[in-house]
Amino acid sequence: MSGRPALTWRSALQKRRYSRGMELVEERLTAVATAYPGALGEACRATLAAGGKRVRPLLTLLCARRDAALSEPVLRGATAIELLHMATLVHDDVLDRAELRRGRPTIAHAYGVETAVSAGNYLLARAFQELVGAGDPAAVDVLSATAVGLSEGEVLQRDDAHRVTVTQAEYELRCERKTADLFAAACRLGAMLSGAAEQAAALSEYGRLIGLAFQVFDDILDCSGDEASTGKRLGADVRDGTVTLPLIFALEVHPELATLLSSKVQSAADVVTVLRTVAGSGALARARGVALGYIEGARRVLAACPDFVERDLLVEVAAQVVDRYS
Amino acid sequence: MSGRPALTWRSALQKRRYSRGMELVEERLTAVATAYPGALGEACRATLAAGGKRVRPLLTLLCARRDAALSEPVLRGATAIELLHMATLVHDDVLDRAELRRGRPTIAHAYGVETAVSAGNYLLARAFQELVGAGDPAAVDVLSATAVGLSEGEVLQRDDAHRVTVTQAEYELRCERKTADLFAAACRLGAMLSGAAEQAAALSEYGRLIGLAFQVFDDILDCSGDEASTGKRLGADVRDGTVTLPLIFALEVHPELATLLSSKVQSAADVVTVLRTVAGSGALARARGVALGYIEGARRVLAACPDFVERDLLVEVAAQVVDRYS
Numbered sequence: 001m002s003g004r005p006a007l008t009w010r011s012a013l014q015k016r017r018y019s020r021g022m023e024l025v026e027e028r029l030t031a032v033a034t035a036y037p038g039a040l041g042e043a044c045r046a047t048l049a050a051g052g053k054r055v056r057p058l059l060t061l062l063c064a065r066r067d068a069a070l071s072e073p074v075l076r077g078a079t080a081i082e083l084l085h086m087a088t089l090v091h092d093d094v095l096d097r098a099e100l101r102r103g104r105p106t107i108a109h110a111y112g113v114e115t116a117v118s119a120g121n122y123l124l125a126r127a128f129q130e131l132v133g134a135g136d137p138a139a140v141d142v143l144s145a146t147a148v149g150l151s152e153g154e155v156l157q158r159d160d161a162h163r164v165t166v167t168q169a170e171y172e173l174r175c176e177r178k179t180a181d182l183f184a185a186a187c188r189l190g191a192m193l194s195g196a197a198e199q200a201a202a203l204s205e206y207g208r209l210i211g212l213a214f215q216v217f218d219d220i221l222d223c224s225g226d227e228a229s230t231g232k233r234l235g236a237d238v239r240d241g242t243v244t245l246p247l248i249f250a251l252e253v254h255p256e257l258a259t260l261l262s263s264k265v266q267s268a269a270d271v272v273t274v275l276r277t278v279a280g281s282g283a284l285a286r287a288r289g290v291a292l293g294y295i296e297g298a299r300r301v302l303a304a305c306p307d308f309v310e311r312d313l314l315v316e317v318a319a320q321v322v323d324r325y326s
Numbered sequence: 327m328s329g330r331p332a333l334t335w336r337s338a339l340q341k342r343r344y345s346r347g348m349e350l351v352e353e354r355l356t357a358v359a360t361a362y363p364g365a366l367g368e369a370c371r372a373t374l375a376a377g378g379k380r381v382r383p384l385l386t387l388l389c390a391r392r393d394a395a396l397s398e399p400v401l402r403g404a405t406a407i408e409l410l411h412m413a414t415l416v417h418d419d420v421l422d423r424a425e426l427r428r429g430r431p432t433i434a435h436a437y438g439v440e441t442a443v444s445a446g447n448y449l450l451a452r453a454f455q456e457l458v459g460a461g462d463p464a465a466v467d468v469l470s471a472t473a474v475g476l477s478e479g480e481v482l483q484r485d486d487a488h489r490v491t492v493t494q495a496e497y498e499l500r501c502e503r504k505t506a507d508l509f510a511a512a513c514r515l516g517a518m519l520s521g522a523a524e525q526a527a528a529l530s531e532y533g534r535l536i537g538l539a540f541q542v543f544d545d546i547l548d549c550s551g552d553e554a555s556t557g558k559r560l561g562a563d564v565r566d567g568t569v570t571l572p573l574i575f576a577l578e579v580h581p582e583l584a585t586l587l588s589s590k591v592q593s594a595a596d597v598v599t600v601l602r603t604v605a606g607s608g609a610l611a612r613a614r615g616v617a618l619g620y621i622e623g624a625r626r627v628l629a630a631c632p633d634f635v636e637r638d639l640l641v642e643v644a645a646q647v648v649d650r651y652s
Contacts, residue, residue: 040481091447095440114421117443118480121417124447125473128454132467140466141458147451154444155366 009058009320012313021061021070021078022054028079029086032126043107043119047086050102055214056186057082059317062310063190063203069310073134077189080143083127085182088150091120095154096240100233131189139192146185153177162241164251164258168290171245175215176208183211191309202305209298210318216291217321219244223278235271245290247274249283295322335384335646338639347387347396347404348380354405355412358452369433369445373412376428381540382512383408385643388636389516389529395636399460403515406469409453411508414476417446421480422566426559457515465518472511479503488567490577490584494616497571501541502534509537517635525635528627535624536644542617543647545570549604561597571616573600575609621648 013019033044057078064074092098093106094116100106108116124147131143156174160166187207191200222237223246237244243251243261251257254277260270278284298318302311338344359370383404390400418424419432420442426432434442450473457469482500486492513533517526548563549572563570569577569587577583580603586596604610624644628637 036478036481038481038485040478091443094443113439114484115481117417117420117446118477118484120443120447121450121480122474122477124450125470125477128466128470129474132463132470135463137458137461137463137466140454140463144451144454144458148448148455151444151448151451152362152366154447155362155364155441158440158444159364 009053009055009317011316012058012062012310015313017066017069018058018061018313021075022058024070024075025054025057025061025078025082028075028130029082032079032083032123032130036122039111039115040119040122043090043111043115044086044123046104046110047090047107047119047123050104052085052089052102054082055317056085056182059183059186059207059314060190060193062313062317063187063196063199063207064194065191065196065308066310067308068194068196069190071194073136073139073193074190076130076134077139077193078186080127080131081182081186081189083123083130084143084147084150087120087123087127088182090116090123092154094120095158096236098236134193136193139189142185142188142192146181149177149181153179153181157242160243162243162262162264164243164262166243166248168245168248171243171248172212175212179215179218180208180211183207183214196309199305199309202301203309206298206301206305206314206318209294209301210321213291213294213298213318214321216245216287216294220246220284220287220291223247223275224284235275238271238274239266245287246278246283249286250278250281253281253283292322295319335379335381335643337642338384338388338636341639343392343395344384344387344639347401348384350396350401351380351383351387351404351408354401354456355408358405358409358449358456362448365437365441366445366448369416369437369441370412370449372430372436373416373433373445373449376430378411378415378428380408381643382411382508385509385512385533385640386516386519388639388643389513389522389525389533390520391517391522391634392636393634394520395516397520399462399465399519400516402456402460403465403519404512406453406457407508407512407515409449409456410469410473410476413446413449413453414508416442416449418480420446421484422562424562460519462519465515468511468514468518472507475503475507479505479507483568486569488569488588488590490569490588492569492574494571494574497569497574498538501538505541505544506534506537509533509540522635525631528631529635532624532627532631532640532644535620535627536647539617539620539624539644540647542571542613542620546572546610546613546617549573549601550610561601564597564600565592571613572604572609575612576604576607579607579609618648621645 029048033048060078060081061069068074090107093101093108094113098106099109107119131140153174156177184204184207188200188204191197191203225234257274257277260274295318299315302314305311355374359374386404386407387395394400416433419427419434420439424432425435433445457466479500482503510530510533514526514530517523517529551560583600583603586600621644625641628640631637
């Protein structure tokens with residue numbers, strides 16, 4: 001169900017502790033999704049069943065002190081992070097008017113915008129409810145700051161649509177709000193909720209960096225991936241006017257792309273032209289280099305972390321964020 | 327800016343403590359609304375400027391121990407409740423496809439569905455952030471349970487649309503989720519955050535009862551109010567297929583209304599026919615009787631509360647919920 005190649009977190013899940021932990025998180029997610037009857041419950045169950053990589057809750061477990069990775073507070077933190085992520089996906093599909101997500105119809109498309117808005121609100125409220133039970137107000141503060149940032153990220157992306165003057169720094173800020181802050185929060189909560197608060201800053205930075213890499217690879221896949229394995233239509237960002245890093249780099253070599261990218265209506269042929277031009281410009285390799293730089297930064301951060309967090313497994317997760325593209 | 331007649335909370339605001347308290351809440355709300363640039367910030371500021379009665383935060387202050395009504399935790403609770411309410415309004419207008427709210431264009435209509443969804447998410451996340459600062463996890467639990475209930479209420483209303491077999495008990499449950507639970511939470515938080523937790527259950531019940539009365543009066547106004555003073559188009563519930571208490575009662579006397587109410591498309595003449603039939607059926611007076619019963623229940627609950635909460639002012643708020651209709 002991953003919808004992406006080569007994202008198995010194999011070694012982590014071969015350890016009984018984490019495979020059991022991820023089962024427990026899945027049970028908690030299922031309990032939330034099945035708690036509600038009717039269309040809203042159906043929409044939540046469909047979101048859950050559509051799968052996804054569950055990388056965020058796994059990061060929460062791996063960033064916890066090893067002896068507390070299956071404790072209730074950590075499991076609650078992992079579940080809350082995935083619920084917030086699910087809420088964001090459901091609302092994003094409303095905002096993007098997307099019809100497919102991971103190869104299946106989106107909730108907004110299958111159940112209507114109204115049910116999607118309510119289902120997203122329900123999942124968001126449930127995320128807070130789940131985390132409150134962990135009894136750590138500072139953890140709830142992390143979740144609410146992340147949720148505020150996510151809504152800001154949505155708006156940044158919309159305000160910047162079709163603006164071909166977006167800089168790499170502006171792109172990075174948007175990726176932080178949209179994606180990396182949630183990865184950072186997943187890691188931070190693992191540390192905070194397992195009595196390793198002194199590791200929270202470093203692990204949060206690790207999360208931020210692999211989150212940034214994750215988003216850059218996602219944006220590369222949108223330009224050059226295989227629709228069958230990504231489960232999305234290629235060139236969605238081009239069509240939405242989302243000026244991603246590969247497009248920023250391609251614009252430097254081919255400034256004439258600006259006309260097509262800033263236009264709000266593109267023909268299928270235009271999209272193909274843009275993608276071919278991007279592929280021929282060296283922009284994809286350059287973007288990949290940026291992402292690998294983030295991963296390298298994440299490895300350096302981990303090297304300084306103590307042994308009671310799963311340093312080796314976290315290095316492997318970082319590597320797999322790269323692998324899914326290679 | 328109230329958009330409703332006779333809702334001034336006069337006596338409460340004549341007391342310096344509460345007029346100052348409400349100013350402080352307004353400053354906190356303004357800080358949230360002005361924190362964000364661009365369309366999202368504009369949408370938040372428009373929501374704030376559109377006013378509203380601020381009855382919920384006032385209830386939080388009035389349900390606090392008198393000597394702690396202006397304490398930071400109570401002000402945070404009051405602000406969080408109003409932010410959650412604002413988030414709900416912004417999202418509701420998306421769900422209802424409403425064009426006017428309090429006589430002004432809705433956010434969804436003026437700024438688009440995308441900005442409305444993001445602005446609602448932003449306000450919701452900010453509500454949690456505001457409350458977390460009060461340092462009481464049980465209070466955050468109240469807010470998240472209320473937010474879960476609100477999303478359930480939205481769905482109940484949609485699932486029940488055009489279903490003329492809705493019973494009074496089903497209607498009451500929907501009103502609790504949609505409206506009364508938020509009033510109850512406003513009161514409960516006032517007690518909890520001011521060290522009067524032992525009063526939380528009683529004050530929450532008071533809030534639930536006036537919230538139910540408030541919703542019933544709102545539904546009566548939709549059938550018989552004056553568009554200029556309510557700021558909404560008359561008969562919105564009839565058009566949306568929301569079977570409210572006046573309609574339930576009218577259906578008992580005029581079962582033939584079922585055909586018009588269960589139809590998904592109504593002409594302007596159909597809506598006028600329904601409203602005239604409701605007005606002639608005695609249903610409005612009967613619904614008003616139900617609402618007065620809730621108010622009477624709220625008064626009885628207060629009679630048993632100790633003096634350190636603003637019992638007399640709370641009685642007056644209950645009375646004003648009635649007055650706005652008379």
